[in-house]
Amino acid sequence: MERLIKQTENPSLYSYIVSYDHGNAPNPDFNICTLAICKPVIRRCAKIGDIVLGLSPKRMGNHIVYCMVIDEIVEWQDYYQRCKNLTDLNHRIPTDKNHNGDCIWIHQENGEYALLESKSGHDESCKHRDLYSGKRVLIGRKYWYFGSNHPTHYIQLPNAHLSVGRGHRKTTEQQLINEFILFFNEELKQRGIHSLGKHGNYFA
Structure with a gap:
């Protein structure tokens, strides 16, 4: 039975609004979750063991x-090679405008990045935010994805301490994080969720 536990002694918890849940940010497919585009401050500042x-x-x-x-945290210039060479990530390179892969920027020999067509809706104006402000890709193999598209498991926060408006909220107070972990695990138990991974869908 998989449960949320602290992986490091004093993790931070980052909370934010998923404004467009189309499988790109986050990408929860194939038993791995990645945050490669959007939320540049979280991607730049988060560390291994933190909770998103x-x-x-x-x-x-x-x-x-x-x-x-x-x-795991990967620099963007290495992400394409990881996606190209590793079977657990190679489906993340988008093949057309309807593909939800998040490896949308290809690092070229001249040092520049080329943009691939994808379902992300990102264009050249997003390059700085995705690559230079965000810099890194966050990877998690311990995750629960419920989705925005008519989720079967509709879990709301027990209080407003972790809620957020614009941007994101970083919580470092361990008592609040401990309370959230207890709450989240109880929700998993009550709903009979025993495994990691996807338990819902994003918008097509």
Whole structure:
């Protein structure tokens, strides 16, 4: 039975609104969760062991879209090679405009990045935010994804301490984090969720 536990002594918890849940940010497919685009400050500042919590917009109830523990952080210039060479990531290179792969920037020999077509909606104006402000890709193999598209498991936060408006919220107070972990694990137990991974869908 998989449960959320602290992987490091004093993790931070980052919470933010998943404004567009189309499988790109986060990408929860194939038993691995990645945050490669959007939320540049979180990607730049988070560390291994931190918890990332994505919430639906207020109009959709601020329920939990996903919860991920970061177990690996990859620099963007290395991400394409990882996606190209490793079987657990190679489906993340988008093949057309309807593909939800998040490895949308290809590092070229001349040092520049080329943008691939994808479902992300990102264009050249997003390059600085994705690559130079965010810099890194967050990877988690311990995650629960419930989705925004009519989720079966509609979990709302027990209080407003972790909720967020614009941007994101970084929580370092360990008592609050401990309380969230207890709450989240109880929700998993009550709903009969015993495994990691996807337990819902994003918008097509």
